[in-house]
Amino acid sequence: MSSTPVEAKYYTKSVHAGMSPDPVAGAVTPPIYQTSTYAQQSPGVHKGWDYTRAGNPTRDALEIGLAEIEGARYGLSFSSGLAAEQAVMQVLLAPGDEVLVCDDVYGGTGRLFRNYFEKYGIKFHFIDMNDDEEISAKLSSKVKVIWVETPTNPTLKVIDIEKMLSYAKKVQAKLVVDNTFASPVFQHPLSIGADLVLHSSTKYIGGHSDVIGGAVMTNSQELYDLVKRSQFEAGSIPSPMECFLLHRSLKTLAVRMNQHHQNSVAVAEFLSSAPKVSKVYFPGLDHHPNHDVALRQMSGFSGMVSFDIDGSYEDVLKFLSRLEVFLLAESLGGVESLINHPERMTHASVPEALRKQLGIGPTLLRLSCGIEASSDLVDDLKHALDF
Ligand SMILES: *Cc1c(COP(=O)(O)O)cnc(C)c1O
Numbered sequence: 001m002s003s004t005p006v007e008a009k010y011y012t013k014s015v016h017a018g019m020s021p022d023p024v025a026g027a028v029t030p031p032i033y034q035t036s037t038y039a040q041q042s043p044g045v046h047k048g049w050d051y052t053r054a055g056n057p058t059r060d061a062l063e064i065g066l067a068e069i070e071g072a073r074y075g076l077s078f079s080s081g082l083a084a085e086q087a088v089m090q091v092l093l094a095p096g097d098e099v100l101v102c103d104d105v106y107g108g109t110g111r112l113f114r115n116y117f118e119k120y121g122i123k124f125h126f127i128d129m130n131d132d133e134e135i136s137a138k139l140s141s142k143v144k145v146i147w148v149e150t151p152t153n154p155t156l157k158v159i160d161i162e163k164m165l166s167y168a169k170k171v172q173a174k175l176v177v178d179n180t181f182a183s184p185v186f187q188h189p190l191s192i193g194a195d196l197v198l199h200s201s202t203k204y205i206g207g208h209s210d211v212i213g214g215a216v217m218t219n220s221q222e223l224y225d226l227v228k229r230s231q232f233e234a235g236s237i238p239s240p241m242e243c244f245l246l247h248r249s250l251k252t253l254a255v256r257m258n259q260h261h262q263n264s265v266a267v268a269e270f271l272s273s274a275p276k277v278s279k280v281y282f283p284g285l286d287h288h289p290n291h292d293v294a295l296r297q298m299s300g301f302s303g304m305v306s307f308d309i310d311g312s313y314e315d316v317l318k319f320l321s322r323l324e325v326f327l328l329a330e331s332l333g334g335v336e337s338l339i340n341h342p343e344r345m346t347h348a349s350v351p352e353a354l355r356k357q358l359g360i361g362p363t364l365l366r367l368s369c370g371i372e373a374s375s376d377l378v379d380d381l382k383h384a385l386d387f
Pocket residue numbers: 080081082083106108109149153178180181199200201202203212213214
């Protein structure tokens with residue numbers, strides 16, 4: 001892996017994406033248009049905005065920025081990652097349709113599909129996307145969407161996007177990629193041919209653990225029009241203030257991703273030879289089962305590293321109580337380093353049998369490496385492992 005995984009152009013793109021001086025005052029930063037409605041000169045005659053659910057200049061600026069950073073023609077923002085997912089599925093699916101979803105999809109995504117879409121007669125097949133036999137067995141003309149998340153959470157499996165595209169093409173299904181873990185800086189599913197890319201902007205795009213948001217990017221005018229219509233008609237829009245904060249965060253995305261990557265590589269290398277660690281999950285390690293795919297489709301590895309403590313749940317508790325920098329909390333992708341116990345926290349709602357199958361047990365921990373000094377993160381883990 002090169003020591004600077006961020007392509008140079010992303011540093012410039014991040015800073016300038018969607019930024020153009022405000023025409024009223026020349027403000028370098030797009031203003032926060034904290035308004036629900038807009039004055040009209042005469043009925044139906046206005047400056048392009050009539051109601052903030054339909055459109056808002058602060059949101060427009062963010063959406064142009066999101067499209068630019070993802071290398072997409074179009075971008076849309078939502079009030080959360082799940083709201084973005086809901087909008088996408090609302091427009092792509094009808095009763096009788098089937099969907100292939102990776103088995104270790106984000107827990108909230110699985111819950112959304114099971115609790116709200118299944119009752120409309122849509123069938124979801126949760127399968128291991130690295131198992132070609134399983135995919136072929138479920139692939140049919142009824143499948144309208146193939147939904148993948150890569151790398152996956154929490155065991156950081158990598159799914160081959162190009163291969164998924166070939167399956168989608170066989171049955172004319174749409175390929176949707178949840179690109180949250182890789183970020184727009186390190187992985188570009190649209191350039192591989194995915195139809196839609198989706199993010200929980202709450203994570204790397206927001207990056208400061210202070211905003212909930214979602215984003216959808218596409219190169220298809222038809223899909224853009226449909227999802228935008230759902231954004232307006234179903235109404236899961238972000239507020240102008242949140243749009244401003246997310247747009248502000250974009251400026252440092254490349255710089256942050258570089259540091260997240262450096263830190264996760266250092267942490268994964270340390271954990272690989274650390275005592276009391278029985279297994280490390282990180283796509284950047286040679287022994288990761290999908291390392292070759294990761295190298296092909298990702299230019300960097302973000303900040304996520306998972307590992308098993310060689311011991312009992314009591315040992316895990318001892319280890320956690322000794323940490324000083326890593327904070328025990330859900331979520332990921334922020335500037336501060338977090339640690340999560342998937343079995344009891346983020347993945348507690350996943351059925352136990354599925355948890356076991358996915359390798360989520362009492363000794364598994366998931367790290368979100370922030371942007372602190374690598375040496376401080378490694379030292380913190382080293383000290384805590386000496387329980
Ligand atoms: C957090 C997350 C989501 C859900 O996003 P919210 O902003 O919490 O609604 C979806 N996918 C992935 C991969 C996530 O990490």
